[in-house]
Structure formats: structure tokens, C-alpha cells
Amino acid sequence: xxxxxxxxxxxxxxxxxxxxxxxxxxxxxxxxxxxxxxxxxxxxxxxxxxxxxxxxxxxxxxxxxxxxxxxxxxxxxxxxxxxxxxxxxxxxxxxxxxxxxxxxxxxxxxxxxxxxxx
Amino acid sequence: xxxxxxxxxxxxxxxxxxxxxxxxxxxxxxxxxxxxxxxxxxxxxxxxxxxxxxxxxxxxxxxxxxxxxxxxxxxxxxxxxxxxxxxxxxxxxxxxxxxxxxxxxxxxxxxxxxxxxx
Numbered sequence: 409x410x411x412x413x414x415x416x417x418x419x420x421x422x423x424x425x426x427x428x429x430x431x432x433x434x435x436x437x438x439x440x441x442x443x444x445x446x447x448x449x450x451x452x453x454x455x456x457x458x459x460x461x462x463x464x465x466x467x468x469x470x471x472x473x474x475x476x477x478x479x480x481x482x483x484x485x486x487x488x489x490x491x492x493x494x495x496x497x498x499x500x501x502x503x504x505x506x507x508x509x510x511x512x513x514x515x516x517x518x519x520x521x522x523x524x525x526x
Numbered sequence: 527x528x529x530x531x532x533x534x535x536x537x538x539x540x541x542x543x544x545x546x547x548x549x550x551x552x553x554x555x556x557x558x559x560x561x562x563x564x565x566x567x568x569x570x571x572x573x574x575x576x577x578x579x580x581x582x583x584x585x586x587x588x589x590x591x592x593x594x595x596x597x598x599x600x601x602x603x604x605x606x607x608x609x610x611x612x613x614x615x616x617x618x619x620x621x622x623x624x625x626x627x628x629x630x631x632x633x634x635x636x637x638x639x640x641x642x643x644x
Contacts, residue, residue, distance in 0.1 A: 410570075410572075410573075439630070441630075441631060441632075443632075450634060450636050450637070451617065451619075451634035451637075452634075453631045453632065453633070456630075456631055464631050466631060496569060498571060500571075500632075502630050513559050513561075513576050513578070513621065513630065514573050514576060515561065515573065515621075515630060515632060516573060517563070517570065517571035517572075517573070519569070519570050520569055520570065520571075522569070
């Protein structure tokens with residue numbers, strides 16, 4: 409268990425509809441990253457929030473939007489859905505472990521939301 | 527140009543043998559991090575190992591080690607004594623730039639599907 413939670417686990421909807429995916433980062437982690445995994449595009453970074461503010465944008469469509477709330481959970485909103493939006497959507501949060509002069513970064517992923525647009 | 531290249535789409539390995547999964551990367555940034563993830567058929571992304579660009583020693587985590595050759599820009603994952611449970615997709619990923627608590631988006635390769643044969 410990574411400590412990152414995502415709901416729902418599965419989502420089936422129709423073209424043209426709007427859905428909201430929810431993510432809670434690990435306790436204490438301020439960052440949330442959203443990724444999309446599809447058969448044709450692979451794993452792609454969509455957007456990142458850090459302590460409520462948008463920090464980086466990747467290949468995110470204009471029909472998609474996200475936000476991070478004061479309690480640090482994040483929501484990814486997908487609207488005017490198309491067949492090609494069917495994918496596995498992950499969120500992740502970062503963690504750092506330091507020891508001596510070493511730093512280990514880890515980016516923990518949630519279990520994902522599998523979206524199927526029919 | 528691809529930032530992360532995984533040239534082995536699929537590999538078959540006999541149980542208990544060691545296996546090396548290839549990953550090359552492309553960046554002009556002197557500060558970066560390299561990650562390996564395992565994705566079993568259930569879909570979750572499991573963090574395996576991390577290597578920082580300034581780390582002097584190759585990273586190891588149990589049966590996983592990272593063969594980091596900076597001059598060649600390669601970061602191959604070595605799994606020793608493979609087990610049936612190692613059958614999964616394996617992804618190499620990179621974070622570019624100085625990690626500054628909010629700038630750690632990952633770029634992923636296309637993955638290698640590893641199948642362990644009993």
C-alpha cells in the first residue's frame with residue numbers, strides 16, 4: 409500500500425459526459441501529480457499541484473482541469489469525454505528520505521482509476 | 527528525441543536467473559533522478575528503486591540493483607534470482623532538474639514486459 413488513495417477504482421461513462429477523479433496524497437506530502445496511461449500514448453504526466461498551487465503542466469487537454477484543496481486532496485475533472493480518453497489515471501505524491509549525505513526520492517503512485525468511455 | 531528509451535518490449539527469463547532490463551536516458555541537465563517501477567497485471571505502479579545523478583554508488587534494494595553508467599546515460603535494472611512474481615511491466619522514468627519540493631514530474635519510457643518462466 410503506497411499510502412496514496414484514489415477513488416473511484418473504475419468508472420464507466422458515455423461520450424460527452426463529465427467525471428471527477430479524486431486523489432489523496434500520502435500523509436504529509438504536499439505534492440500531487442496526475443498521470444494518464446493509455447495504450448497509444450503510454451504513461452504521460454498531466455499536471456502537478458504543490459500545496460494548493462499548480463506547479464507544472466504536461467500534456468493535459470483543455471477539457472481536463474484539476475485542483476488541490478486545502479486538505480491537500482486533489483480532483484481531476486474530465487469533461488466532454490471522448491472514446492480516446494479511456495485510460496488509467498494515476499495520481500502520485502513525492503517523498504524524500506535522507507540519510508548522511510544521501511537523498512532518496514520516491515514518487516508513490518495510487519492504485520489508479522480506470523476510466524472507460526463508451 | 528525520446529528522453530527515456532527502453533529497447534526491450536518483452537523478455538522471457540527462466541526462474542531463478544538474473545535479468546537485466548535496459549534503460550537509456552537523454553538529458554542535458556546535470557541534476558536528475560532515475561526511477562524504476564513495476565506494474566503487475568493488476569495495474570498498480572510499484573516503486574522499486576531510485577538513483578540520483580550525483581550518487582556515487584549504484585542503488586540497491588533487496589533483489590533489485592541499478593547499473594548506473596552516467597557517461598553512457600544508461601540506468602539498467604538488474605533483478606537477481608528472478609521469481610514468478612516478478613512477471614510484470616517494468617518502467618524506467620526520469621526526473622530532470624534540481625528536486626525542489628514541487629518540481630518532480632516524471633517522464634516514463636515505454637516499458638518492458640518481463641515474463642518469468644518456471
